[in-house]
Amino acid sequence: MLDHVGIHTNQLPLMKGFYENALAPLGYEKIYEHEDGAGFGQNGEISLWIVSTGATGRGINIALQSEDRVGVVRFYNAAMAEGATSSGGPALRPQFHPDFFAAFVIDPDGNNLSAICRSPE
Template identity: 40%
Template sequence: MIIDHMGFGVADYERSKAFYTAALAPLGIRLMTEIAAKDNISLHAAAGFGRDGEPLFWIGAEGRTRPFMHIAFAAQNRAQVDGFHAAAVAAGATDNGAPGLRPQYHPHYYAAFVLDLDGHNIEAVCHTPA
């Protein structure tokens, strides 16, 4: 792992927090912590999502959504990719690539893509054979 954690600002913090809570649940990723604006160096509320006790993905209440971001969440199997896509779309995302193989990346690259509520390209990917 070369990146410790990452995050970006969202236009509507509460709405985006609900979206990511629903969309990431099939991947075993959950809301782990929230930092109040008064306690955060950015002076904006932030929500940290992760698994295995460590929040690695953060959204912040900055009210801005640029620059455009792409993030890929690791799935443990293809069923999690499918579940992520269904949950994300049900939570308000726009389909940006249905679950399936993407052999242009490598033979076992199974992924799904959605555009989140702010237009960021969010992916779930599994690299293992079926």
């Protein structure tokens, strides 16, 4: 199932304000912000990321949940075998969550796709 969706933009300040105000009536709020983006969601769970990509956008980012870390590794290997470009191999990324294990690829059409496991090893 989906973990979160990311929208890439070259107009970060505008997009952060837009989504903060447009999503508020639905009960979404800005949960996390850094210089390159912001995360929006409900009840402390981020389900939408707005991310700066500089001068040009790079499509969307779809993050899929994996039940375990082995699934993340298998996803990465299968995507690479099908012609994806790596944008971050399988690894623990504790800056996002203590157990955030993920792999990131760019599909043949330029969209970002990732698999994420938040369970301990």
